[in-house]
Amino acid sequence: MFDRISATFQDIVRSITGKATISPKNIEEAVEQIKYALLEADVHVRVVRRFVNQTIQEATGERVLKSVTPGQQFVKILYDKLVSFLGDERQDLTLKGPDTLSIILLAGLQGSGKTTTAAKLALHLKKKGRRPLLVAADLARPAAIDQLETLGASIDVPVYTDRSQKDPRAVVKRALSHAKRQAVDTLIVDTAGRHQVDRELMDELSRLVRDLSPDEALLVADAMTGQTAVDVAKAFNEAVGITGVVLTKFDSDTRGGAALSIRTITGAPIKFIGVGEKVDDLEPFYPDRIASRILG
């Protein structure tokens, strides 16, 4: 992830920090290189434009050009810009206290990693002392219920299933009353995915969101799909309103475009990243750490 962007940024840092003075032309050339690296990494074109314009505007001011350490000033601008585009501060889940039931709804396209992420989040919350219940409301893919049951058993987290139901709203309603009778403080609802964004999927999700008023409606998006992940996040946000994104397959050899674009294009923060197929392969998303990694 970010290998190629990182190589370009590190080249620029090396060449520009070695200079005693920097001219506007040096900055223009560096920004041009950055522009191509971002475009090549599949960063959304609107995000690239904004990144480039802001960098030029800030870097051609006196703060950089007249500084005694112009290279370092320029690198600082790049770092701050990366942090800002990745989402600024770390955004954690916003859940209620343990005495009131909290609800996390997971949405996303099929294959994005929704079911795996449901189990990963359950384990993450369990480790923090919460008592999650996984709810199998993905009724479109029969194997999803079995998959969630297997994952739940592997982390010792209960899974609510109802194979007699065809309507996810009914499953969720029953899961809610089941949760109230159990020692459970967080519901994690795995919903159906589709191969693409369509009306039926959005309508089903809208109804679930209306019924549940979840504390978190998280979109699970596959980082490997680049711009598509961003378009999907935008569509889900406009249709149902998401509170954040879990970007999966961050461990894969993707170019990083989704991570750099989602916040600007959708306004929704990336809250977690999936970094592997195992249940403990989930990490909180820290924009500053990623920016440091890119700049080397």
Ligand code: GDP
């Ligand atoms: P769903 O259809 O959205 O529920 O997707 P699944 O949870 O079934 O995941 C689809 C595939 O992606 C499975 O093979 C998962 O093991 C894999 N997967 C999910 N998250 C990650 C991740 O963060 N990294 C990697 N490498 N694979 C993942």
